[in-house]
Amino acid sequence: MTERIPGAPQVPAIVARDFSFWYGERKTLHEVSLTFSRRAVTAIIGPSGCGKSTFLRCINRMNDLVPDTRTAGELEVEGRPVYSRTLDLVAHRQRVGMVFQRPNPFPKSIYQNIAYGPALNALALKRDLPEIVERCLRRAALWDEVKDRLHESALGLSGGQQQRLCIARALANEPTVLLMDEPCSALDPIATQRIEELILELKQDYTIVIVTHNMQQAARVADRTGFFDAGRLVEMGETNQIFTAPKHERTEAYITGRFG
Amino acid sequence: MISRRALRRGKSRVMVGLMGVAVLVAILPLFLILASLVIEGASSLSISFFVNRPAPVGETGGGVAHAILGTLMIVGVASAVGIPLGVAAGIYCSEYRGTRLAWVTRFVADVLNGTPSIVVGLLAWTWVVATQKHFSALAGSIALAFLMVPMVMRTTEELVRLVPDSLREAALALGYPRWRTTLVVVLRTALPGIVTGSLLAVARVAGETAPLLFTALGSEYFSFDMDRPMAALPLVVYKYATGPYPEWHKLAWTASLVLILVVLVLNVAARLATRQRFDRA
Structure with a gap:
């Protein structure tokens, strides 16, 4: 499906070295250094306002919309510096897909929602689009539910279906990385379960980074977990280790519910 | 309790x-x-009223077809100029709202919005009629377009601002450049409201009399020539209502009714047209 760098599974997909971020005068990320493995799920947990979403949104530069922000340090996706002046932002965002907290389908048909990205990025000929739409909807486990109403408005879907549509939409761009910003926080438990199953399924092909408030969710889907607090990465490791034997006192306090 | x-x-x-x-x-x-x-x-009201020119004074019958045609042409040209300008300016002021140019544009639009239409007519007279040395329908269209721009701009701005940021983010995250995000996602989402706002502007200027008095001037004949004086419904109403003959007063009432009908038909037609487009989408 996507171009892979052969024979280099050890090279992490995303690397941050002393990465800092400022909203105006306020420094919201402090010298974050971490790596995200390729074709694995990494969860980022931490209390509200700890900078985990900010960090996620730096990876595909969604923070560019906010005026008066700046960064320091390094952040690389597949070896390409994200905040380089020569980065092709359009191509970068095509490679790094994103799923948001609230499902945000375009107010258009289900079909058009998926076809938008590939049509724009000239990844596909127009006649290939129906096939791409079907493949992505199948991939997102939504095809059977919507195949008879592809040309109806996406806004008629339930919240969980909309979120899977948003995942399908991101997949249609053939990304290598998938960023998920609390993708289940607006969904009920059943829809949440379906999304989690999907995440586990998708990690065979994609590097997935998921920000979540739900620690059970991190424990269920993530291979590795990082704990952020007050704009700093406190610790990062195998999910099992983070939840059973955290090295840091703050981490332990957070996962046992004693703060945050 | x-x-x-x-x-x-x-x-x-x-x-x-x-x-x-x-x-x-x-x-x-x-x-x-x-x-x-x-x-x-x-x-x-009769068929003849919709298809004939006015009858000479003293005769009964006759119609205001020349003025219906004139109003459609003058307002049509004004809309073709004023609506795109207003929509573009509105999008700019909303999507780039922090810039100084947006602030200035908004301020100027508010001033223009409050400017009496007769003053705008005077402006068109000075610019077009006085320099060309003859009255013309085009001068009337220019005056009306001037009135439309700030109205359309302000409604567009408000509606574009209502488009949720999450939609912009969705498009940007798919790799849409900002200009395409604005055109394809933001504008499309706000379009039904923009159409309504534009129609309100059309309806308002269709009834404007003052700016046409010394630009389009009015005429008794059918005309497609934008460079010559042209009749318009508000001018007909004005002429007949201020005239000395009781039949004229009657015609003025009927012409007013026709003016309202024309605006109503335009509204319904444009709304049906846009609704169908959205059902297919």
């Missing part, structure tokens, strides 16, 4: 009642106007 609840319910009923009265008061003038137009004007 119960009495307090009853008191609350009573208060609620009183307030709802007051709101109902307020609504009635607000729409009453509309009905009064429509009613008097129909009572005074409907009796002269």
